[in-house]
Amino acid sequence: MVMYSPEAGLAALTRFRGAWRSGLLCVRGRWWPNGSEIFKRMEAEAARKDPYFTFGVIADIQYANIENGFNYSKTRERYYRNSLHLLRSAIMGWNEEPATPRFILQLGDLIDGFNLRLKSTDDALQTVLSEFAKCRSPVHHIWGNHEFYNFDRELLLKSALNTRHLGDEKPPDNTDSNEKTDLDPEDLEGFYGYHFSPFPKFRFILIDTYDLSILGRKKTSRKYKDSMLVLKSNNRNEDLNSPRGLTGLNIRFLAFNGGFSQEQLEWLNKILTFSDNNQEKVTIIGHLPVHPQSTDPMCIAWNYDEILSVLHAHTCIVCFIAGHDHDGGYYLDDHGIHHLTIEGVIETSPESHAFGTIQVYKDKMILKGRGRITDRVLHYRKT
Numbered sequence: 001m002v003m004y005s006p007e008a009g010l011a012a013l014t015r016f017r018g019a020w021r022s023g024l025l026c027v028r029g030r031w032w033p034n035g036s037e038i039f040k041r042m043e044a045e046a047a048r049k050d051p052y053f054t055f056g057v058i059a060d061i062q063y064a065n066i067e068n069g070f071n072y073s074k075t076r077e078r079y080y081r082n083s084l085h086l087l088r089s090a091i092m093g094w095n096e097e098p099a100t101p102r103f104i105l106q107l108g109d110l111i112d113g114f115n116l117r118l119k120s121t122d123d124a125l126q127t128v129l130s131e132f133a134k135c136r137s138p139v140h141h142i143w144g145n146h147e148f149y150n151f152d153r154e155l156l157l158k159s160a161l162n163t164r165h166l167g168d169e170k171p172p173d174n175t176d177s178n179e180k181t182d183l184d185p186e187d188l189e190g191f192y193g194y195h196f197s198p199f200p201k202f203r204f205i206l207i208d209t210y211d212l213s214i215l216g217r218k219k220t221s222r223k224y225k226d227s228m229l230v231l232k233s234n235n236r237n238e239d240l241n242s243p244r245g246l247t248g249l250n251i252r253f254l255a256f257n258g259g260f261s262q263e264q265l266e267w268l269n270k271i272l273t274f275s276d277n278n279q280e281k282v283t284i285i286g287h288l289p290v291h292p293q294s295t296d297p298m299c300i301a302w303n304y305d306e307i308l309s310v311l312h313a314h315t316c317i318v319c320f321i322a323g324h325d326h327d328g329g330y331y332l333d334d335h336g337i338h339h340l341t342i343e344g345v346i347e348t349s350p351e352s353h354a355f356g357t358i359q360v361y362k363d364k365m366i367l368k369g370r371g372r373i374t375d376r377v378l379h380y381r382k383t
Contacts, residue, residue: 049361050099051099051359051360051361051366052199052202052360052361052362053099053101053102053198053199053202053360054097054099054101054102054357054358054359054360055101055102055103055104055105055137055198055357055358055360056090056094056101056103056104056105056137056355056356056357056358057104057105057107057321057342057355057356057357057358057367057373058087058090058104058105058106058107058342058345058354058355058356059106059107059108059109059322059323059324059342059343059344059345059354060107060108060109060144060323060324060326060342060344060345060346060347061083061084061086061087061106061109061110061111061128061345061346062078062080062083062109062110062111062112062146062344062345062346063080063081063083063084063087063110063111063112063124063127063128064080064081064111064112064114064115064118064120064124065080065081065120065123065124065127066080066081066114066118067080067081068080068081068082069114071347072241076326076347077347077349078346078347079346079347079348079349079350080112080114080346082350083345083346083348084127084128084131085350086345086348086350086353086354086355087128087131087132087345088131089353089355090353090354090355090370091131091132091134091135093353093355093357093370094135094136094137094355094357095134095135095136097357100136100137101137101357102137102198102199103137103138103139103140103166103198104132104135104137104138104139104140105139105140105142105204105285105321106132106139106140106141106142107142107144107285107287107321107322107323107324107342108141108142108143108144108145108146108147108287108323108324109144109145109146109147109287109323109324109344109346110125110128110141110144110146110147110161111124111125111128111146111147111150112124112146112346113145113146113149113150115150116149116150121150121151125150125159125160125161129160138163138166139163140163140166140204140206140285141160141161141162141163142206142285142286142287142323143156143161143192143208143210143216143287144209144210144287144323144324145210145215145256145257145258145287145324147161147216148210148213148215148216149215151216152216152217152218153190153192153216153217156192156216157192162192164192164194166194166196167194167195167196167206168194168195168196168197188217188218188220188221188222188223189221189222189223189261189263191208191211191261191263191264191267192206192208192211193205193206193207193208193264193267193268194206195271197280199360201278201279201280201281202280202281202282202283202360203271203275203280203281203282203283203316204282204283204284204285205268205271205272205282205283205284205285206285206286207260207264207268207284207285207286208260208264208286209258209259209260209286209287209288209290209301209322210258210287210288211223211258211259211260211261211264212226212227212230212258212259212260212261212302212303213227213257213258213259214227214228214231214240214255215255215256215258223261227258227259230253230259230302231253231254231255234246234250234253235253235254240254240255241254241255241256242254243298248297249292249297249300251297251298252297252298252299252300252301252302252304253302254298257288257298257299257300257301257302258288258301258302259301259302259303259304259306260301260303260306260307265306265307265310268284268307268310269310269313269314272310272311272313272314272316272317273314275314275316276314276315276316279316280316281316281318281380282314282316282317282318283317283318283319283320283321284311284317284319284320284321285320285321285322286301286320286321286322287322287323287324288300288301288322288324289301289304289320289322289324289325289329289339289341290304290307290308290311290320290322290339291304291308291320291331291333291337291339292304293329293331293333293339294320294322294329294330294331294339294340294341295322295324295325295329295341296325296327296329299324299325311335311337312333312335312337315381315383317335317337318337318338318365318378318380318381319337319338319339319340319365319378320337320338320339320340321340321341321342322339322340322341322342323341323342323344324341324344325341325344326343326344326346326347327343327344328341328342328343328344328372328373328374329341330374330376335381336380336381337381338376338378340367340376340378342354342356342373343372343373348371348372352371352372353370353371353372353373354370354371354372354373355369355370355371355373356368356369356370356373363379363380364377364378364379364380365377365378365380366378
């Protein structure tokens with residue numbers, strides 16, 4: 001997640017988020033207590049029908065073998081060592097479920113940036129990957145800002161965090177098979193993205209929210225130069241991670257955030273067009289949230305408005321799942337897309353949990369959260 005957190009006074013900038021309604025869940029635009037009769041009825045109904053498949057979600061583990069610390073503004077405790085124990089509990093929970101999850105989505109920031117300073121990056125990564133190796137489900141890895149604090153893109157592409165091999169080998173019919181994502185270490189301008197279909201008529205697309213970023217890019221690359229220009233045009237601070245003087249949604253122009261190139265947006269648009277034409281249900285996954293109502297404004301992608309324009313032009317999208325904001329968040333937008341931001345493991349106390357399993361049905365997805373993660377029913381929009 002981020003290296004800087006909002007001060008208490010910044011709370012006034014934070015928009016209303018459904019996830020902050022403790023003990024509530026949203027069903028078709030209306031809020032109900034988790035223990036209410038409607039939720040019990042929906043749980044009972046779902047229990048009578050087996051889901052098509054399930055998958056797990058976990059975000060912002062940020063493991064480091066160091067003592068507990070605090071975020072940048074000293075307002076939140078971070079449990080660096082304990083995050084490994086919470087990951088271990090999550091894997092045990094998924095392995096013990098009656099139906100093994102078809103896959104796990106690791107939403108980025110697997111190890112903390114402190115590891116680079118301590119020269120423990122490789123050891124920390126191996127420690128966490130050794131835990132994931134015990135999981136019975138394949139794991140798809142998203143790249144967040146802490147991946148880029150520890151590695152450049154060339155190293156990430158050669159690492160176990162590149163899970164492109166789990167994607168579909170062939171692109172949808174309307175895409176150009178010669179199009180590059182970030183698969184070629186020699187391509188300084190590529191992005192890390194792929195898609196897969198775990199069940200007929202369902203597709204998942206992993207996108208690169210740091211395609212435009214000053215993190216992980218070589219300083220000679222066009223995207224690094226373009227990203228630095230975007231940052232310095234909107235953030236006059238010497239420390240580009242500082243939000244000082246930034247107001248409203250402009251607070252997103254920070255170095256620990258990033259955005260999307262036109263090439264990636266066009267790639268995404270082609271896949272979504274294929275899914276529209278084939279009546280697929282699509283879930284998109286990225287480290288950064290893309291809707292202002294689903295996250296703190298300092299955690300959103302730089303050009304969120306551009307990707308929202310792409311998403312809103314299609315009818316196939318069910319959900320956008322992100323991490324980065326350790327508080328989590330949720331918003332159902334006016335195009336029927338659920339924007340789900342998963343709470344971060346790193347700021348979860350040892351007495352709690354922060355992972356979930358999503359059950360996929362014909363007409364909805366049901367998130368069964370553990371610990372800090374709120375239960376939710378995500379209905380598909382009617383088309």
